[in-house]
Amino acid sequence: MVNIPSPGQKPRAMTVPEFAAAKGRGQRLVMVTAYDYTQARLVDEAGVDGVLVGDSLGMVVQGMPDVLGVTLEDVLYHTRCVARGLKQALLVADMPFLTYQVSIEQAVLNAGRLIKEGGAHAVKVEGGVRSREVIAALVRADIPVMGHIGLTPQSLRRLGGFRVQRAKEQLLQDAQAVAEAGAFALVIECVPGEIASAITASVPIPTIGIGAGAACDGQILVLHDLLGLYTDLRPRFVKRYAELGQQIVNALRTYAEEVRQGLFPTAEHEFR
Numbered sequence: 114m115v116n117i118p119s120p121g122q123k124p125r126a127m128t129v130p131e132f133a134a135a136k137g138r139g140q141r142l143v144m145v146t147a148y149d150y151t152q153a154r155l156v157d158e159a160g161v162d163g164v165l166v167g168d169s170l171g172m173v174v175q176g177m178p179d180v181l182g183v184t185l186e187d188v189l190y191h192t193r194c195v196a197r198g199l200k201q202a203l204l205v206a207d208m209p210f211l212t213y214q215v216s217i218e219q220a221v222l223n224a225g226r227l228i229k230e231g232g233a234h235a236v237k238v239e240g241g242v243r244s245r246e247v248i249a250a251l252v253r254a255d256i257p258v259m260g261h262i263g264l265t266p267q268s269l270r271r272l273g274g275f276r277v278q279r280a281k282e283q284l285l286q287d288a289q290a291v292a293e294a295g296a297f298a299l300v301i302e303c304v305p306g307e308i309a310s311a312i313t314a315s316v317p318i319p320t321i322g323i324g325a326g327a328a329c330d331g332q333i334l335v336l337h338d339l340l341g342l343y344t345d346l347r348p349r350f351v352k353r354y355a356e357l358g359q360q361i362v363n364a365l366r367t368y369a370e371e372v373r374q375g376l377f378p379t380a381e382h383e384f385r
């Protein structure tokens with residue numbers, strides 16, 4: 114990881130240029146999502162390189178079946194919360210569905226709010242060739258952009274479901290378009306490893322995989338998936354590093370039991 118300080122050394126805040134340059138140094142980048150202050154403190158302490166306030170918040174925070182209903186105000190609110198908790202990781206905010214597709218002007222204004230009011234360092238925009246112009250306009254406005262190709266969850270209606278994307282030539286063209294438009298990094302979601310590997314070799318910017326194999330320059334997972342907090346869906350690409358959902362249920366059962374039996378609170382929790 115880029116940012117883990119040696120003992121006694123102060124952690125240095127990650128910047129967009131440093132993040133982009135990691136590929137040249139052969140450093141694998143670690144990203145994770147976060148949606149509030151406490152999560153931000155924890156992921157930052159763990160030394161991840163980048164944090165995404167993803168529109169996945171629609172599913173794992175708001176309980177919706179997909180990301181289509183997430184608004185700019187939703188992402189703005191959660192970005193502000195996360196920004197307060199980060200000291201070193203790069204903060205990327207997702208542009209929700211229909212906040213950048215309608216017009217370039219609207220896209221720049223909306224992305225600008227995520228930077229100015231939310232405290233994000235960069236925004237993430239879905240789409241390859243079709244998003245080339247909007248990415249270039251954001252970059253011209255000094256708004257760093259992370260691209261996102263492959264399974265783009267905002268295209269759910271067109272794709273007909275969360276499906277692995279296998280159109281190699283199209284994906285290579287998408288990656289090229291995103292890089293040429295000036296994005297500093299590219300998320301590749303749900304693409305066979307061999308195709309993600311070819312994309313990674315074909316673009317100068319770091320690729321961040323999710324369900325895209327080991328050859329990407331970095332990886333991202335949704336925090337609630339990797340911690341075992343969200344169990345409605347369990348995609349094949351998720352590795353659960355903890356089962357916090359079950360631990361939380363166990364802790365709450367113990368609390369309930371102790372309250373019911375009069376075992377909590379005790380004298381040590383009482384004011385005199």
Ligand code: KIV
Nearest residue numbers: 146167168169300333
């Ligand atoms: O919204 C999100 O969390 C994302 C990641 C899964 C890449 O887009």
